[in-house]
Amino acid sequence: MNHAIITSKDFDSSFLDEVESRSGQNIRSCYVCGKCSAGCPQAPDMKHLPHQIMVMVQDGMRSRVINSPTMWVCAACATCTTCCPKEIDINAVMDTLNEMATSAGSQAGIRVKIFREEFLNSIIKHGRLYELGLALRLNLRKGEPFNDADMGLQMFKKGKIHFKADTAPNKNSWQKLFKRET
């Protein structure tokens, strides 16, 4: 963990309430046993482990948590939720922190941000994921035109790549689901 100097500016007393309210989880009840981090498959790739994120949320360290790369590396596998002895849905807390980090424009997970954006763009347009379109747009945006070309070629040879996007019928009925609440 970063041993930067911590000042009073790092603490925001409203942060814990906000995260608890949005996630619906009793984060105060976490007693930092570390089981979540012990079970987390992504722990080797995390700067802040799940239990450390929980402590930082409890302490109101808004900026540090929001800008943490942890949420962008989270596999959403819910192992943490499953083993928490206080029955906190830590995966739900990660989801909330992902939402907050995304709205705050965090730059801590650009590749994942691009993936999520393009996935959602695809389903906003078609109501269903256009896999080929997603793969091509991701490569374009990341400036990696040949990324996964090996795998793509294999799948193409096996007829597992559809060139035509599959659009869900009755667009009027589902398009409004994607309207942003302002």
Place this chain on the structure above:
Amino acid sequence: MTEFAYYPGCSLRSSAVEYDLSVKAVFGALGYKLHELDGWICCGASPAHQVDAKLSSNLAAFNIMLAAKDGLDIVVPCAACFNRLKTGLEKLTKDDIWRRQVEKDMGFEFKPVKVLSPLEVIAKDENIEKLQSAIKKTPALSVVPYYGCLLVRPPKVMQFDDPEDPVLMNQVLEAAGIAVLPWEYKTECCGGSLSFGNLDSTMRLTRRILNAAKKAGAQGIAVACPLCHQNMDARQPQVNKQFRESFNIPIYYFTELIGAAMGIDPKDFGADKHIIDALKALKV
């Protein structure tokens, strides 16, 4: 019930076509009718629930309401879609205020329907019996059963088998006469949601699973999720290259194995479309 609504989800149309075809083949052989949900839309998978919880719930609710209109329980093969729809169903059942809003938007009342994995349907006692008597030629290969994350976690929502040591896939494969080996990686994450943003993580996680299967002496891995399949099958060459391994382990949707045991030609459910050769090991 002998009829179900069928929610294929986005990947069963193309990259996971073998799962689609083998589920349909096995369900047909067991006497069920599957009606594809008319007008289904994407469940949002991980991207939706990670950036917009409301959107994720609304996508699930939309699909559940379509099935509720016809009063049919929904069979959902993809583990991610299954997880999202089941999560949405729990919310529809418990959040009265939101449910009323959904009913208002859709224009009709919500009548409870079940969201089911094909695994739990096939694992029902009567189907296990049908399976046992329908076996024509069991492939002589041993597999390890890989359940992954989203079928069983979080346990409070999924209430599916045991979250740490599930057995339903073991039971259905054994009923089909397939040798199932023990191992400790039944529910270890493969990095399904990470492959387009954190590929290194996926490589590490997937390699661990392939290695564990190899150590267990398995000739194949049985799976129940399109993303798990893609990571372990389509990306197996990438894992081999990155870690200088020489894995050559076919990855089967559990329904492909059951279908083969029932005497269905594996090519009929696309077993020739795998990246790692899956036909050789199925020879009886």
